[in-house]
Amino acid sequence: MSENNTPRILVLNGPNLNLLGTREPEIYGHETLNDVEELCRAAAGTAGYEVEFLQSNHEGVLIDAIHAARGAVAGIVFNPGAFTHTSVALADAISGVQLPVIEVHISNVHRREAFRHHSYISPVAASIIVGAGVNGYVLGVQQLIHLAGK
Numbered sequence: 272m273s274e275n276n277t278p279r280i281l282v283l284n285g286p287n288l289n290l291l292g293t294r295e296p297e298i299y300g301h302e303t304l305n306d307v308e309e310l311c312r313a314a315a316g317t318a319g320y321e322v323e324f325l326q327s328n329h330e331g332v333l334i335d336a337i338h339a340a341r342g343a344v345a346g347i348v349f350n351p352g353a354f355t356h357t358s359v360a361l362a363d364a365i366s367g368v369q370l371p372v373i374e375v376h377i378s379n380v381h382r383r384e385a386f387r388h389h390s391y392i393s394p395v396a397a398s399i400i401v402g403a404g405v406n407g408y409v410l411g412v413q414q415l416i417h418l419a420g421k
């Protein structure tokens with residue numbers, strides 16, 4: 272809970288997602304991370320939630336953000352970027368805080384290279400949204416709020 276008691280969710284983005292809009296637009300589209308932030312704030316605001324929005328290229332910063340989220344937010348919408356496919360540490364952090372996590376991938380990772388087919392995050396995620404473009408973040412916010420209301 273924040274000081275004003277408005278419920279909050281964390282939208283967390285991993286490495287290279289700061290480049291959204293210019294990074295491989297044929298795969299990730301033309302929307303920027305600022306656009307994603309606005310979409311998330313609008314979707315959350317409709318349901319009376321506030322958004323904390325963070326992107327980092329550093330695994331440890333993401334782990335610290337997951338730890339800090341415990342007791343502060345209702346859950347996390349998380350695009351771990353390439354750490355999805357490599358990071359036991361991020362999976363352990365999610366297990367450790369016991370918050371619902373919605374895993375989001377802009378692209379359909381299952382149509383791409385084989386190394387993108389495995390996720391260390393999926394077994395500890397409440398829900399997984401892939402291949403919906405940046406609308407996946409909106410769906411993630413809505414799903415998290417749906418779960419929080421249960």
Ligand code: DQA
Nearest residue numbers: 350352353375376377378387
């Ligand atoms: C991604 C998919 C990952 O495989 C990739 O490393 C990313 C972005 C996505 O949103 O589609 O950085 O998570």
